[in-house]
Amino acid sequence: MPSYNIRISIAGLRLDLFDGNQLIHSYPVALGKIATSTPQGNFTIISKVPYPNSYPGGPLSAFGTLWMGLSRPHYGIHGTNNPSSIGHYVSHGCIRMFNKDVNALAKIVPIGTPVRIRQR
Numbered sequence: 436m437p438s439y440n441i442r443i444s445i446a447g448l449r450l451d452l453f454d455g456n457q458l459i460h461s462y463p464v465a466l467g468k469i470a471t472s473t474p475q476g477n478f479t480i481i482s483k484v485p486y487p488n489s490y491p492g493g494p495l496s497a498f499g500t501l502w503m504g505l506s507r508p509h510y511g512i513h514g515t516n517n518p519s520s521i522g523h524y525v526s527h528g529c530i531r532m533f534n535k536d537v538n539a540l541a542k543i544v545p546i547g548t549p550v551r552i553r554q555r
Contacts, residue, residue, distance in 0.1 A: 439544045441480075441512075443530060443552040445473055448522055450512070450530060452540065462540065465520045465531035473528050478505040478550045480512070483541055500534040501541050505550060512550070513537060 442451045443464065450462045467473040482504035499514020514534035515521070521533055530552075532540070 439548050441544065441548060441550045443473070443550065445475070445552065445554050447555070448524075450532065450540075452543065459543075460540075462532055462536045463521050465515065465523050465525050467526050467528035468524045471527040473526070473530065473552060474507055474510060475552050475554065476507070478507050478510075478552070480504070480544060480546055480548045480550060481506050483546065486514075498529075499531075499537060501537050503537070503541060503544075512540070 438455045439459075440453050442453065443449070443466075444451070445466055448464055448466060450464045452459045452461070480503050482502070484502045484504070486498070486500045498511075499516055501514050503512045505511050510529055512530040512532065514537040515531040518533055520526070520531060525531075
């Protein structure tokens, strides 16, 4: 039985998906800018909301094709309608991914998947 976990490197602008200690896939991401940095810590995925459903606080279209909410309120892993932002520090603290990547990730990981965000 898979034991998925996600590790996000702020310095590397990468989201790595592991099954136990084995790296399964690595994705480029966009993260929070200095004024609204991505929070470090240990979280879990608590929800998955595909577009066009609404996201609390605004239309999901700004969040690409899918939103995966984290256990830290108002933060999540989501797609983007601005793919040129990937690889940069531009968000309000969320983890942005290419829509195709967030869709693929959401098909693999269940709600409850641990997410560890660290500087390196």
